[in-house]
Amino acid sequence: MPAISSGKVLVSGANGFIAAWVVRSLLEEGFSVRGTVRSASKSAHLQKEFASYGDKFELVVVPDITQEGAFDEAVQGVDAIEHTASPFHFNAIEPEELITPAIHGTLGILRSALKHGKSVKRIIVTSSCAAVLQIEPEPKTFSELDWNEQAPKEVAEMGRSTPPMTTYRASKTLAERAAWDFVEKHKSEIGWDLVVLNPPFVFGPHIHEALTPDALNTSSRQFYTMLTEPSSPAVRHTGSCWVDVRDLGRAHVLALLKPAAGGERIIVSAGPFVWQDWLDAAPESPKYEKGAPGAGKDAVHQIRYDASKSGRVLGMTVYLRWRRLREIRRAIGRRGDGKQR
Numbered sequence: 001m002p003a004i005s006s007g008k009v010l011v012s013g014a015n016g017f018i019a020a021w022v023v024r025s026l027l028e029e030g031f032s033v034r035g036t037v038r039s040a041s042k043s044a045h046l047q048k049e050f051a052s053y054g055d056k057f058e059l060v061v062v063p064d065i066t067q068e069g070a071f072d073e074a075v076q077g078v079d080a081i082e083h084t085a086s087p088f089h090f091n092a093i094e095p096e097e098l099i100t101p102a103i104h105g106t107l108g109i110l111r112s113a114l115k116h117g118k119s120v121k122r123i124i125v126t127s128s129c130a131a132v133l134q135i136e137p138e139p140k141t142f143s144e145l146d147w148n149e150q151a152p153k154e155v156a157e158m159g160r161s162t163p164p165m166t167t168y169r170a171s172k173t174l175a176e177r178a179a180w181d182f183v184e185k186h187k188s189e190i191g192w193d194l195v196v197l198n199p200p201f202v203f204g205p206h207i208h209e210a211l212t213p214d215a216l217n218t219s220s221r222q223f224y225t226m227l228t229e230p231s232s233p234a235v236r237h238t239g240s241c242w243v244d245v246r247d248l249g250r251a252h253v254l255a256l257l258k259p260a261a262g263g264e265r266i267i268v269s270a271g272p273f274v275w276q277d278w279l280d281a282a283p284e285s286p287k288y289e290k291g292a293p294g295a296g297k298d299a300v301h302q303i304r305y306d307a308s309k310s311g312r313v314l315g316m317t318v319y320l321r322w323r324r325l326r327e328i329r330r331a332i333g334r335r336g337d338g339k340q341r
Contacts, residue, residue, distance in 0.1 A: 007031065020207045027056060130148065198265065226278070276292065
């Protein structure tokens with residue numbers, strides 16, 4: 001499939017943490033953007049945020065992404081789709097509360113593209129490294145060849161007793177599997193190709209509407225909590241892998257611009273961290289505990305990701321430099337335009 005360097009892109013869930021940066025990155029690249037939100041009340045902030053782009057930015061309301069045909073009108077007249085709308089929270093009582101909208105939302109937008117997206121050339125789905133990793137007894141480096149078969153199995157066995165993080169991982173695994181299966185099943189009918197981006201924890205400044213810590217997205221709220229609430233040294237020395245939200249936004253643009261990205265599953269990761277790393281990078285403040293500075297350097301990272309494909313296919317090692325810990329720590333308390341939150 002040829003690269004897409006101009007035209008209109010549909011971004012689902014445009015008022016989300018990642019999606020707002022995808023919107024900004026697309027607009028900065030010269031694309032027009034049609035974003036979806038669940039209600040008109042969620043559009044005011046974005047309209048103000050991107051007012052300088054005039055009619056190159058528009059919003060449409062899609063109240064329920066799980067409803068049949070929810071995206072039928074939204075996909076018409078767009079050249080590409082960036083599907084970012086998927087639930088990420090730990091409040092579900094039944095696993096299906098998280099899994100069903102993740103799968104149905106993804107399949108719904110693909111079905112709408114098949115039926116009504118006559119001009120669509122590429123669809124990019126935001127999955128997660130949650131669909132890649134499995135909990136192993138020894139440290140392991142995962143790649144795009146790995147799939148999280150563990151989480152869906154545990155959900156099937158444990159039901160509502162499943163730990164929230166496991167349920168979330170299962171939702172991402174099953175939704176991504178469903179997307180690839182859909183493309184395989186309909187490959188003779190579709191006129192577009194699929195790209196899936198798999199980030200780990202996503203941190204960075206927010207430009208979506210979040211006026212209080214409680215209104216932050218899940219990953220940012222966890223970041224905020226770890227730095228502002230007392231926790232045990234053992235917790236401070238645990239972590240995972242991360243990527244800067246601005247770099248992930250750029251990755252979504254590169255996934256349109258690069259012909260070779262079509263049909264690829266791509267991990268986008270800046271590397272491992274432990275929570276103590278962020279405390280070490282942070283300036284002195286009475287708002288949080290500094291923990292044991294330097295202790296993070298001896299941490300054993302159980303999970304790493306081979307992100308070399310993002311360099312080969314997207315050219316991210318050429319286009320981008322991963323954000324430093326100190327920069328991201330300074331930015332986390334500020335909006336994307338530099339204003340204090």
